[in-house]
Amino acid sequence: MIDFTFTEEQELFRKAAREFSENCIAPHVPAMEETGRNWEPVIKAACEAEMMAITIPEEYGGLGLGYVERLIALEEIARVSVATAMMMQVGGLGIEPFIKFGTKEQKQKYLPGLATGERFATVAVTEPSGGSDPKSCHTSYTKRNGSYILNGRKCFITNSHIADTQVVMAVDNDNCDAFSVFILEKGMEGFKAAHEEHKVGMRGCNTGEIELKNCEVPAENLIGVEGKGMRVAMAVISDVGRGGMVGCALGLQQACLEASVKFANERILYGKPISELEAIQFKLADMKIDIEAGRLLGYRAAALQDAGGRAGNEFAVAKYYTTEAAQRAAKMAVDIHGGYGCMEEFAVSRYLRDAYVLGPSAGTSDIMKVIISRWVLS
C-alpha cells in the first residue's frame, strides 16, 4: 500500500510555516499590494525563520530537509502571500545549482550565507526573446585570460534587484550550442539590476531585468562543466522551479477556498447563508477537488525527488494542473463574492491577479503540455 500521510514532523513543519506566515508575512501584505515593493521585511523574516535553509545540507548550515518540506513551506506562505512565496521559491531555485552542481569550494563559500539569509539568490535564464526556449539565449560569454566576459540582458527575473548571488546562463560566443552557467555577485563591475517590473499580480514580489556589460567573471564562478550549462539550468528549473510553482499555486487555491467558505457562510441571501445554495456549494466542491488532486500530484512529485529520482515530468503535470486550478479557484472565489469580489478590500481580488501571474512563471501551461506530450511519446 502507498502511505499518503504526512509524518508527525511534517505536520509540525506545516504548523510552523503557517504560524510564521500568518504572524510575520500577513502584516506586510497590504503595503506590498499598495506599493508593489516592501519586500525587505518579508525576505528578512523568511530568512530568519530558516525558510531558505530547508534543502541546504546540514554540513553547509542548512536543515538538510527535502522537497516535500519545501513544498509544505511554500504552500503555507503562498496561502498568505503568493508574492512572498514566489520570492522564496526562486530564491530556492538559485540555491539549487550550488547543491546539485557546485564544487566543494563553491558550496563552502555560498551555501552557509544562503542558508542564513546573509545572501539571497536567484536564477536568470529568461531573456526578452523568451524563457521557454532557452537555446535562443543571447547573453554571451567569451573566455579571456582565464576569466569569462559576459554581455547581455535578462528579463522577468524574480529577485533581480534583491539577490546578492545570481546564477546566470549564457551562450559561448564562439559556439552557439555551448551554454554555461555562472555565479554573479552583486557589485561585480558590469553587472547591475536594471528595469524593475510592475506586475498586475504578485505585487511586492521583486521582478526585473539584469544587465551585463563586459562583466568579468572569474573562472571559479563557473557552475558545472563549461558548455554543459543547459543541463544545470533545466535540471533546476524543471525539478525545483516547477515544484516551487506548485507550492505557490496550492497555497493560493487554499486561500481562495477559505475566503470563499467564510464569505459564503456569512453572506445572507434569500434569508439564508449563500453556502446553502447548491450553485455555491458546487463551486466550493470544485475548488476542493482541485486542491486534493493538485496536492496528490505535487507531493507525489516531491516525494519522488526526495527518493533521489528526477521528477521533472511529474512536476510539469503538477505545475500545469495546479496553476490552471489556481486560476479557476480565483475566478470562482471572485464569483462567489459577487460585487464584493471586485473590491480591493477583499483578498479575492488579489488572488485573481496573483493567479494569472502563476501561469507563465517557470513555463506556461502550453509549454507544460509540450513537456508532458514529449514524455508520453518518448
Next chain:
Amino acid sequence: MLNIVVCVKAVPKPSLADKLKIDPVTKSLPRLDIPLVINPIDSHALEAALQLKKKYGAHVTVLSMGPPPAGNILRECLALGADKGILLTDRAFSGADAFATAFTLAKAIEKNGPADVIFCGMASSDGATEWVGPEIAVLLNMPVVSMVREILEDHGDEWIVKADVEHGYRIVKLKLPAVITVTRNLNKPRPLSFSGILKARNKEITVWDRQAMGLPPEGVGLKGSPTYVAAMYPLESHRQVEILEGSLQEKVDRFVQILSDAGVI
C-alpha cells in the same frame, strides 16, 4: 540546575470551538473530533520555563494527561525547547474532574523526581476551572501563586512574583519548590522553528498508564472525581439589529443605555 515541570493540556482548537459538540450522556467534550492544540495559556507557562532555561540552565519536562493524540502537543513542546515529555494516557483517566486530573498529574510529578518549579496555565480554554494548578500544589504540599503576570525575582530559592487579583495585583514572595499558574500577560510564547522541530527528533516522550503509575482505579478518572458535570449546554448567541431613531442626543443616550444594559460599560 533547576528542574522545571510544565503541565500542558491538549484542548480542542479554540478557533474551531463552534464545531464542538457536547456528549449528551457524559456531558463532556469529545476531544478526537477536531484537532487538539496546546491550551493557549499553557504556552505561556512553557515559555516561562524556557526563558529560565536560557537564563540559568534548567531541565524542562512537559507533562500532559490526555488521549494518545495529546502526544502531538508534547512533541510540539519539545520542538519549542523542552527537554522531555511525559504523556499520561489510559482509558481509566477519562472523565477526570479537576481534582482527579490534579491527583494524576501530582503523582506523575512525584514519580518523575524532585521538581523545583511547576508551571501551569491559570486555566484551560475548555474546562476553565482554574483549580488544577492549586490542587497540584496542595497534593504535593507546595506553596502556590495563581495568575502570575510577572516574575520579578527568580534567582535562588526565594522568588518574587506579581500576580493578578480582581481590580489589581499582589506582590508575592514564595519559596521553592512551588507551583505557579500564569496568565497571558507573563510573556510572549516563541514561535515554532524548523531547527527546533529537528532537534526534537532525539528527545524522549515517556508514556505512563495507570498501572505504570501504580494508581488505584478508583483514584483516577471519573471514579476518582468528587465533582460531576450536572449539565452542559452551548451558549446561544443571536444577532439583533435595532435602528436608533430620534435626535443625535437621543440616539447617543439610547446607545449608551444599550451598552450599559449589556454590561459593556
